[in-house]
Amino acid sequence: MSNPILEVDRASRTFGGLKAVQEVSFSVEEGEIFGVAGPNGSGKSTLFNLITGIPFPPTSGSIVFGGTRIDGKSPHAIARSGLARTFQKDAEFPDLSARETMLIGASYAGGMSGRQAGHAADDALELVSFPEDRRDVESGHLSVYEKKQLMIGSALVSNPRILMLDEPASGLTRPEIAALDKLLLDVNRTGVTILLIEHVLSLLLSVSERLLVLNQGQILASGDPQEVIRDPKVIEAYLGG
Ligand code: ADP
Numbered sequence: 490m491s492n493p494i495l496e497v498d499r500a501s502r503t504f505g506g507l508k509a510v511q512e513v514s515f516s517v518e519e520g521e522i523f524g525v526a527g528p529n530g531s532g533k534s535t536l537f538n539l540i541t542g543i544p545f546p547p548t549s550g551s552i553v554f555g556g557t558r559i560d561g562k563s564p565h566a567i568a569r570s571g572l573a574r575t576f577q578k579d580a581e582f583p584d585l586s587a588r589e590t591m592l593i594g595a596s597y598a599g600g601m602s603g604r605q606a607g608h609a610a611d612d613a614l615e616l617v618s619f620p621e622d623r624r625d626v627e628s629g630h631l632s633v634y635e636k637k638q639l640m641i642g643s644a645l646v647s648n649p650r651i652l653m654l655d656e657p658a659s660g661l662t663r664p665e666i667a668a669l670d671k672l673l674l675d676v677n678r679t680g681v682t683i684l685l686i687e688h689v690l691s692l693l694l695s696v697s698e699r700l701l702v703l704n705q706g707q708i709l710a711s712g713d714p715q716e717v718i719r720d721p722k723v724i725e726a727y728l729g730g
């Protein structure tokens with residue numbers, strides 16, 4: 490039984506002579522957590538970029554989201570259709586409080602009154618378990634983990650169907666990674682499909698129902714995470730690179 494929410498078909502992206510993503514095809518099932526791994530420079534972030542159109546669409550191939558083709562649409566139109574992402578490098582507004590940052594996310598999503606945006610901001614902060622007594626603190630004074638919660642919360646404020654996260658565990662301690670693990674499962678349980686790029690393999694293997702491994706812009710292996718990670722090709726790419 491298959492109910493794909495996202496279908497990527499032979500997506501490619503070149504930069505001059507470099508084939509950063511080459512004929513990559515896969516589909517993501519509605520409601521699953523789908524992991525993406527691969528050595529540095531294997532094309533993971535570029536793959537996210539071309540799915541979201543930020544900052545560029547694929548050079549070739551097609552991307553279908555919820556039954557509608559989205560490649561070639563504007564990044565804003567893609568976001569509005571229910572696809573939210575975070576970036577590898579956290580974008581933040583150090584002078585704004587967590588709540589104000591969330592309201593910016595809500596206004597970017599559009600279509601909400603001020604009151605609705607306020608509720609959406611509170612709901613999203615709740616969903617990522619953001620501490621009640623830290624919501625009016627300037628973001629610049631938040632802890633590393635609180636900033637992660639805020640980053641993920643901002644992506645959730647528009648009520649997306651898919652949440653795409655690019656290495657959310659970077660910079661976190663072990664206990665914080667355990668908290669992030671729970672956070673991702675909490676979010677997923679509300680029905681949000683998650684696409685997760687993560688170099689912290691323990692987290693990736695803990696939460697992902699399926700795993701795709703990229704190497705030099707191409708799919709090296711995909712499927713059951715425990716099988717994929719034992720694939721000699723995958724081991725070679727990680728250790729031999
Ligand atoms: P990963 O996220 O897996 O570490 P990236 O997707 O960031 O890998 O990069 C894949 C390849 O594409 C790398 O060789 C990188 O240098 C190149 N690349 C990524 N973005 C650009 C860009 N905007 N212009 C030129 N080359 C890029």
Ligand code: MG
Nearest residue numbers: 533534535577
């Ligand atoms: Mg990357």
